[in-house]
Amino acid sequence: MNSYNFIFIALLAGVLAGLILAGVNYFVVEPYIDQAIGIEVDNSIAAGEPVNYEELNTYRIWQKDGTFAAGAFLGLSYGAILGIAYVISRKYIPSYDDRKKALILAAVMCLTLYVIPFIKYPANPPAVGDPETIGLRDTLYTSYQLTSGLITVGLSVLLIKMRSINNLKYLIPIIYLGLIAFIYAVFPSNPDSITAPMDLVNAFRTATFSTMVMFYLVMGGIFGLLWHRFKPHEPTRVEAR
Amino acid sequence: MSSQHGLRLIQKDQTPKLAIVVLAIVAILSIYIVGYDQGQLFSLAQGNDAYQSMWLHEFTHDIRHAAGFPCH
Numbered sequence: 396m397n398s399y400n401f402i403f404i405a406l407l408a409g410v411l412a413g414l415i416l417a418g419v420n421y422f423v424v425e426p427y428i429d430q431a432i433g434i435e436v437d438n439s440i441a442a443g444e445p446v447n448y449e450e451l452n453t454y455r456i457w458q459k460d461g462t463f464a465a466g467a468f469l470g471l472s473y474g475a476i477l478g479i480a481y482v483i484s485r486k487y488i489p490s491y492d493d494r495k496k497a498l499i500l501a502a503v504m505c506l507t508l509y510v511i512p513f514i515k516y517p518a519n520p521p522a523v524g525d526p527e528t529i530g531l532r533d534t535l536y537t538s539y540q541l542t543s544g545l546i547t548v549g550l551s552v553l554l555i556k557m558r559s560i561n562n563l564k565y566l567i568p569i570i571y572l573g574l575i576a577f578i579y580a581v582f583p584s585n586p587d588s589i590t591a592p593m594d595l596v597n598a599f600r601t602a603t604f605s606t607m608v609m610f611y612l613v614m615g616g617i618f619g620l621l622w623h624r625f626k627p628h629e630p631t632r633v634e635a636r
Numbered sequence: 637m638s639s640q641h642g643l644r645l646i647q648k649d650q651t652p653k654l655a656i657v658v659l660a661i662v663a664i665l666s667i668y669i670v671g672y673d674q675g676q677l678f679s680l681a682q683g684n685d686a687y688q689s690m691w692l693h694e695f696t697h698d699i700r701h702a703a704g705f706p707c708h
Contacts, residue, residue, distance in 0.1 A: 425698065466699050468670045472662070475663035476659075478659050479660060512704065526708050
């Protein structure tokens, strides 16, 4: 295994997918964020709070420009996770083609770390969320992501260890759905009420859901292409006397 | 393993543990920056002012919302 190539592939795939996500979001998601921030400003004015437009504009420029760097950081993170998961699970993923294997794993990762948490804690635009509850909401979201991840990893290990048992592959999805339903019921709901117009919230959720699913699939696609090209898994040949 | 002209060729194909550790550190640090920082990281250099300005938080603000993380 060529570790340098392996790290390079994982991080490059993540960064490229993150930059593509940021580029798409700039046109698809930013208009909703602008609208939501407009509502926040209106609410502040209605509440008699002072609004510093100069500071607000500075922040908005910083936030919009930062989207690309932040997209790259997001890609670094999920690219690294995809790389770790791929190098450990590669031999167990169906298909002989690394491009297909990477796409399958990225889709599973998307389901586990994004779609399942999204169903319980859907994304919200600015104007939704009480700053006082941010610690609790962070804890809930992270715990949900980790629990979803543990369920997927646990059942994958179970499937691999007990693959000789007939019909287990049909049973695993049922157990998976049962466990996901269980954590959905057990975890507390988002404590904040939605105070922004639901049309805006739903449009924001639809747009971000689409671009995030695209992000995972693009990342898997690039990762698979790079892996197929550089083949870091091929054994290192060491000469010894 | 094979032997030819006094040389032995050894095939080495182990799980790259060090590379996994490096990627895990990158993942944790990056996800913290994008998803969770509320001024803590810059407060190491900037002190309590960092919690007011939250430059890093604002820098990742839009992607944080778009990626589904709680923001504020």
